Amino acid sequence: MGPMIRAASLRGFVPLVEELGGAPDALLARFGISRGSLEADDELVPITAHDRMLDAAADALGCPDFGLRLAERQDLGILGPLAIAVESSSTVAEALRCASRFMFVHSTALSVDVRPDPHGRRGVVALTYYKDLRESMYSPQAMELGLGLFHRVSVALLGGLTGLRSVEFPHGPVSPVRRYLDFFGCDVRFGAPAGALCVERQVLDERFATANETTRGIALGHLTTQYPDSTGAIPARVRLAIAETLGVSAPSVVAVARLLATHPRTLQRQLAREGTSFETVLDDVRRDAAHRFITGTDLPLSQVTTLVAFTEQSSLSHAVRRWFGLSPRELRRLGSGGAGA
Incomplete structure (x- = not known):
């Protein structure tokens, strides 16, 4: 799912868009953010969708x-x-x-x-x-x-x-x-x-x-x-460790456990208690990184493959289709259209 932000960050978004002659519900739907989530400050929304929506609103409204x-x-x-x-x-x-x-x-x-x-x-x-x-x-x-x-x-x-x-x-x-x-x-x-x-x-x-x-x-x-210190949240620490090394070294539970000064089996048990696994966190990091590189840059897909730690471009293609229901090239053509946000 990627990092989140409290919905309070969008306080004032709906009336501002309306005053500028726009349709806030259409923008929210385009980026997968429910209107209801904006009614509770403590609701969480994906920060990538949040930020892309702000850029899209500025562009669409000429503001x-x-x-x-x-x-x-x-x-x-x-x-x-x-x-x-x-x-x-x-x-x-x-x-x-x-x-x-x-x-x-x-x-x-x-x-x-x-x-x-x-x-x-x-x-x-x-x-x-x-x-x-x-x-x-x-x-x-x-x-x-x-x-x-x-x-x-x-x-x-x-x-x-x-x-x-x-x-x-x-x-x-x-x-x-x-x-x-x-x-x-x-x-x-x-x-x-x-x-x-x-x-x-x-x-x-x-x-x-x-x-x-x-x-x-x-x-x-x-x-x-x-709100325990974020450094103590195991999934967040694992996600950060993977993000720091993605594209530099092969992501593995052994390597990440070493970075976090713990045993691989201990790390797996900690993740399981949080309702997730190393493989799930790795998949989420790859998904978000691939989306950023494909939609936000003009990097060749072969280079994107390396940056998200796949050994073959076909593996990237299969993963992108699983994540977004599109090929990498189709996803890139959509650009800022909001898919996968």
């Missing part, structure tokens, strides 16, 4: 700033239980540590972090917003939604963001640059190594007016109890 417009309709509340822990933190640095630790509650494919400034500016750090591209394709609209919301939340919690030096996007501008400047109110740069808000280091020490140590302790206790 290149769709992601930014959706960000304007959202707030920290879309993070659910994580939002309480973040807003009750004492400082920006503490909030970021909390978000970094528990972002998997929102989506296992997303992460936030504090990294050095990509331009080497003294006294500046990058607050990064990152999607694991080994798990799902890159989406300009999803990145703009994420960074736009990151900015809005920061401004709301701090009462402003005076230390913001630049906003970094990995992709080129899809809207007029003026739109980005108006939204963020600072220098916006494109073609960056990662999506980020670059701020003066002293911003990390700024305190929140909403800080409450008691509330934060309760929220963290809830998160720790109800």
Whole structure:
């Protein structure tokens, strides 16, 4: 099935599409997302389908700033239980540590972090917003939604963001640059190594007016109890280990068990307790990787075969037909049509 994201990330999607003259139900159906799932924030939807739908909506509606417009309709509340822990933190640095630790509650494919400034500016750090591209394709609209919301939340919690030096996007501008400047109110740069808000280091020490140590302790206790650390989820760890080595070495339970410092039989038993198996997880990783390479790139199918760790192109063809009911070439021709999302 691949990595998921909480349906709260699509809060405001339906009314925005309707206001732009579109048909939200048609878009949702095209990407296999039920209208009902949007009514419960804690429902999970595939992040690849979620992101591809945002890109498709922007294109179909002639609205290149769709992601930014959706960000304007959202707030920290879309993070659910994580939002309480973040807003009750004492400082920006503490909030970021909390978000970094528990972002998997929102989506296992997303992460936030504090990294050095990509331009080497003294006294500046990058607050990064990152999607694991080994798990799902890159989406300009999803990145703009994420960074736009990151900015809005920061401004709301701090009462402003005076230390913001630049906003970094990995992709080129899809809207007029003026739109980005108006939204963020600072220098916006494109073609960056990662999506980020670059701020003066002293911003990390700024305190929140909403800080409450008691509330934060309760929220963290809830998160720790109800959402065990993602590093402890065996299927997720196996999936990540396979994704990291796919196309580099032959995927096997022995090799993955070695990476996870456990015995192959122990790993198989752990997966069985979770209702799955190594073969099932491997098949899911191959399926998602093959879909990304076939529909999102122009790589020759022979190269895709190698990248998803099949020894023969015929094996890829048989697998793609089993997964999607189409040949690899038919799947590629469909392009962004939503098959297999």
